[in-house]
Amino acid sequence: xxxxxxxxxxxxxxxxxxxxxxxxxxxxxxxxxxxxxxxxxxxxxxxxxxxxxxxxxxxxxxxxxxxxxxxxxxxxxxxxxxxxxxxxxxxxxxxxxxxxxxxxxxxxxxxxxxxxxxxxxxxxxxxxxxxxxxxxxxxxxxxxxxxxxxxxxxxxxxxxxxxxxxxxxxxxxxxxxxxxxxxxxxxxxxxxxxxxxxxxxxxxxxxxxxxxxxxxxxxxxxxxxxxxxxxxxxxxxxxxxxxxxxxxx
Amino acid sequence: xxxxxxxxxxxxxxxxxxxxxxxxxxxxxxxxxxxxxxxxxxxxxxxxxxxxxxxxxxxxxxxxxxxxxxxxxxxxxxxxxxxxxxxxxxxxxxxxxxxxxxxxxxxxxxxxxxxxxxxxxxxxxxxxxxxxxxxxxxxxxxxxxxxxxxxxxxxxxxxxxxxxxxxxxxxxxxxxxxxxxxxxxxxxxxxxxxxxxxxxxxxxxxxxxxxxxxxxxxxxxxxxxxxxxxxxxxxxxxxxxxxxxxxxxxxxxxxxxxxxxxxxxxxxxxxxxxxxxxxxxxxxxxxxxxxxxxxxxxxxxxxxxxxxxxxxxxxxxxxxxxxxxxxxxxxxxxxxxxxxxxxxxxxxxxxxxxxxxxxxxxxxxxxxx
Numbered sequence: 001x002x003x004x005x006x007x008x009x010x011x012x013x014x015x016x017x018x019x020x021x022x023x024x025x026x027x028x029x030x031x032x033x034x035x036x037x038x039x040x041x042x043x044x045x046x047x048x049x050x051x052x053x054x055x056x057x058x059x060x061x062x063x064x065x066x067x068x069x070x071x072x073x074x075x076x077x078x079x080x081x082x083x084x085x086x087x088x089x090x091x092x093x094x095x096x097x098x099x100x101x102x103x104x105x106x107x108x109x110x111x112x113x114x115x116x117x118x119x120x121x122x123x124x125x126x127x128x129x130x131x132x133x134x135x136x137x138x139x140x141x142x143x144x145x146x147x148x149x150x151x152x153x154x155x156x157x158x159x160x161x162x163x164x165x166x167x168x169x170x171x172x173x174x175x176x177x178x179x180x181x182x183x184x185x186x187x188x189x190x191x192x193x194x195x196x197x198x199x200x201x202x203x204x205x206x207x208x209x210x211x212x213x214x215x216x217x218x219x220x221x222x223x224x225x226x227x228x229x230x231x232x233x234x235x236x237x238x239x240x241x242x243x244x245x246x247x248x249x
Numbered sequence: 250x251x252x253x254x255x256x257x258x259x260x261x262x263x264x265x266x267x268x269x270x271x272x273x274x275x276x277x278x279x280x281x282x283x284x285x286x287x288x289x290x291x292x293x294x295x296x297x298x299x300x301x302x303x304x305x306x307x308x309x310x311x312x313x314x315x316x317x318x319x320x321x322x323x324x325x326x327x328x329x330x331x332x333x334x335x336x337x338x339x340x341x342x343x344x345x346x347x348x349x350x351x352x353x354x355x356x357x358x359x360x361x362x363x364x365x366x367x368x369x370x371x372x373x374x375x376x377x378x379x380x381x382x383x384x385x386x387x388x389x390x391x392x393x394x395x396x397x398x399x400x401x402x403x404x405x406x407x408x409x410x411x412x413x414x415x416x417x418x419x420x421x422x423x424x425x426x427x428x429x430x431x432x433x434x435x436x437x438x439x440x441x442x443x444x445x446x447x448x449x450x451x452x453x454x455x456x457x458x459x460x461x462x463x464x465x466x467x468x469x470x471x472x473x474x475x476x477x478x479x480x481x482x483x484x485x486x487x488x489x490x491x492x493x494x495x496x497x498x499x500x501x502x503x504x505x506x507x508x509x510x511x512x513x514x515x516x517x518x519x520x521x522x523x524x525x526x527x528x529x530x531x532x533x534x535x536x537x538x539x540x541x542x543x544x545x546x547x548x549x550x551x552x553x554x555x556x557x558x559x560x561x562x563x564x565x566x567x568x569x570x571x572x573x574x575x576x577x578x579x580x581x582x583x584x585x586x587x588x589x590x591x592x593x594x595x596x597x598x599x600x601x602x603x604x605x606x607x608x609x610x611x612x613x614x615x616x617x618x
Contacts, residue, residue, distance in 0.1 A: 048573045051565070076575035088570040092588025098571075101584065106575035141588075158574065 001026050001063055001197045002166055008057035009039075009046050016042040018222035019058070024166075027194040031208055032201045033233065034219035035241040040201045041085065043219070044170040047199075048082035049075050062166065076102075077109030079165030083155040083172050090142040095154065098142045099124055103161060127160040131187050148175035149184075156187040167191070168199045173207035185210030205237040220245040258328045258340065265337035266293070272334055281508040281540045282479045284335075287422045287448040288394060296369030297343045298395050303362030308355045309383070314372055315345035323348045326402045327374050329428075335452070336426040339370045339398025346372030346398075353378040353404070360602070365397050365425075366390030373399040377407035379432075384599050387413040389423060391446075397425040403435035405459060411439040412602040414609060417476065418446035426452040433459025440597045441468035442606045444613050445476025445505060455484045457491035466495045467596035469606070471586075471613035472505035472537075479508035486515045486522040486552075495526045498593040500586055502617040504536035510544070513556070517548040526556035531563060531589055533617060582618040587611070 002024040009017040016039045024030050034040050046053040047060065049072035060067040067075065090098070100120045107114060115123065124138065131153050143151050152172055159167055169188065173181055188211050192198070200211055208216070208230065216233055218226040218241070226232065226244050236244060271293060272278070273285035297315075305311055312323055319327070327348065328340050351357055361383055365371055367390065377383055381404065403409055415423065423446055431437055441451050455464045470478040484493045499507035509528040530539030541558035563585050571581035590610060597603035 048569075050569050050573075071578070072569065072572040073575050073577050073581075076573060082573055084570070084573075088564075088567050090567050090570070090585070090588060092591035093584055098574075098584075101580070102571070102574040102576050105577060105580065109575065109577075162575070 002199070003061040004058070006058035007055065007060060009042055010054045010056050011042065011052060015056070016222055017046070020219070020223055022217060022224065024197045024199060026197055028215065029192060029198040029200065029211065029213045031213035031216045031233070032199065032219050033203070033205070033216060033236060035245070036203065038219045039222045040219055041170060044082055044168050044201055047168055048072060048080065073105065074109065076162070077106045081159055081162055081164030081167045083159060083167065083169045085171040085174060087143050087151045087155055089144045091144050093142050094139060095142050096121070096124065096138045099158070099161060102158070106162060124161060128157055130190070131157050131160070132183060133157050149177070149180035152176060152180070152184050153187070156184055159191060160187065165195065166197050166199070168201065170201045171203065172200070173202055173204060181207065182210060205233040208233045218244055258330070261330055262328070262337035263341035265332060266334060266341050269334040278481065278510070281506065281510070282448055282450050282477065284422070284424065284448060284450075291394065293338055293342055293396070294369060294394070295342045297345050298365060298369035298371035298392070298397070299367040300347045300371055300373065301364045301366060302347065302349070303364065304359065306357050306359035306361055308351065308357055309361060310350040310352070312348040313345065314348055314374070319348070322350050322376055323374065326376055326400060328372070329400070331428075333426055333454075335396055335424055336398045336428065339372055339396050339426065343370035343372060346374070348374040348376070350376045351378065351381040351383050354380045356381070357383045360384045360386050360599070362386045362388065364388035364390055365395065366392065368392040368394055370396045370398070373397060375400070376402045377404060377409055379404040380406045382408040384410045384602065385412070386602060387411065389413065389415040389418075391416070391418040391421050392423070393420070394422040395424070399425060399427045401427060401429045401437075403429070403431045403437060405432045406434045407432070408436040409438070410599055411437070412597060412599065412606065413439070413441050413451070414606065415441070415443040415449055415451070417444035417473075417613065418449070421446040422448045424448075424450045427454070429453070429455045429464070431455070431457050431459065431462035431464065434461040435459065435463075437464045438596070438598060439464070439466050440606065441480060442609060443468065443470040443478040443480070444609070445470065445472040445478040448477050450479040450481065453480070453482045455482070455493065457484070457486050457493065458488060460488055460490050463492045465493070465596060467593045468497045469590045469593045469610060470499045470507055471610060471617055472499070472501045472507055473613070473617045474503045474505060476505045477508070479510070481508070481510040483512045483514065484524065486513070486519040486524065488519055490521040491519065492522070493524045496593050496596060497528045498590045499530040499539055500533065500590065500614070500617060501530060501537040501539055502533040504534060506537070507539045509540070509558075510542045512544040512546060513554060514546040515549045515552050515554065519549045520551040522549060522552045522554070524552075524554045528558045529589075530560045531586065532560060533563075579618055583614050586614050586618055
């Protein structure tokens with residue numbers, strides 16, 4: 001589903017990703033682990049299409065299509081979803097209005113008909129319940145005054161509503177206590193599906209106790225320096241990044 | 250008013266106009282709105298503009314200022330002496346206008362619709378007596394040049410909500426001066442939505458004259474092309490425990506110019522006064538301009554005054570977030586602009602009037618986003 005080849009990405013003229021290769025198939029859950037500054041967030045932003053992240057070399061194919069040629073909203077409509085590390089607060093737009101606008105924008109782009117307000121409300125309520133997102137949160141301005149845990153739960157709620165084909169979770173565990181982490185992880189696990197690929201980006205092994213990946217890649221200095229099964233996370237936790245990164249270098 | 254009184258006030262106003270002349274940009278208060286150059290050779294003229302009361306709710310009394318023998322409530326309040334040139338001009342250079350009165354204690358449920366139309370000068374007077382309440386929807390007709398001098402008097406405990414929508418008006422030069430007097434516990438809420446013209450200026454002078462008087466001013470403007478919109482306010486806290494808030498938001502595209510000049514004066518002895526002033530602008534074009542000038546003048550000791558102004562661009566991170574969730578760029582920009590203006594629009598209490606302003610904003614934002 002996702003085929004990244006020799007990807008080089010520069011931000012403000014500085015190269016952050018330096019020849020990254022990654023391949024994820026439908027139904028698979030991959031994790032990218034890496035120390036601060038290794039390029040984890042750059043990878044997530046370049047996949048979602050944020051301006052200012054320039055691909056200087058290499059390619060990203062998504063279901064055979066050149067992902068870089070698509071605007072962020074086109075990627076979303078085609079099933080790419082990035083759960084952000086720092087969801088943005090937008091005063092003046094209620095969460096419910098935002099969800100309805102986003103859902104119908106994606107549907108319209110795919111040539112599907114709009115879901116009316118009542119239909120969206122039903123859909124959102126059904127999914128919000130399991131993620132412990134309250135009715136009151138949905139009425140408030142998007143992410144404004146939400147706690148860290150509430151923001152992350154709302155990201156996962158969006159993932160459940162939009163039903164993406166490729167979900168990228170950028171440091172979804174950051175700022176969460178253990179209960180919040182478990183709730184979010186359960187939400188993610190409920191969305192594991194043979195037709196859906198997931199890329200879980202994290203600094204710590206902790207999240208991977210709850211979302212168990214099929215494959216782990218270690219990112220350091222803009223490249224994948226080690227790969228393995230889920231046991232690699234434990235090795236990283238025990239020995240630290242220095243050990244593995246040092247070996248690779 | 251007797252004929253003699255009328256003539257006296259007119260003569261005094263004419264003297265003010267003659268001594269000051271047409272305001273231009275070298276006069277501080279008109280720095281961002283050069284009326285003289287906008288009017289060019291035509292000058293102020295001496296035509297009387299039109300007014301129209303759409304539906305007179307029962308309980309509201311009306312008097313045409315061109316008629317003889319005005320009643321006492323008109324004589325008591327109409328055309329107080331002024332040094333404001335354009336307010337003086339609206340009296341000196343016109344032969345009429347409209348006066349409206351809501352008698353003591355009358356609670357008027359229907360919205361009073363008052364439009365000013367056509368070119369020239371015209372006067373308005375609205376008196377709410379003690380304990381009266383009213384919602385006023387003021388309409389602004391397009392004309393080459395119009396100057397409205399409007400006086401509003403609120404008696405003790407009276408409550409007025411005033412919503413004025415000034416449509417996009419091409420080459421028009423539209424100037425209005427509203428002068429408000431608030432007695433004790435009177436409550437004024439004014440919202441001014443403007444879509445700009447060659448020169449549009451809304452001046453508000455609010456005099457808080459009785460303890461517990463409150464004025465809440467808000468406004469939005471969405472300007473495209475070469476439109477100009479100026480809101481100039483002066484709120485004067487004359488006595489103890491008076492309260493005023495101001496919240497103005499502007500969106501300017503193209504080479505448009507948004508102006509907010511707001512002065513709050515707290516007079517000597519007006520302790521316990523509480524005032525806040527916020528003006529913000531988003532500039533969408535390289536050539537767009539916003540001039541935001543909040544100002545405080547405090548002569549009392551125990552007061553709470555806050556003011557702030559900010560000019561910026563749409564937040565890139567917010568825009569990316571919305572797009573990454575599938576919302577197309579132009580729609581995402583529109584949504585963020587709407588969100589930016591929302592808190593100022595939310596100041597309108599009357600539901601239908603608020604929705605009317607929202608609808609107008611949506612249309613204007615589509616053009617400018």
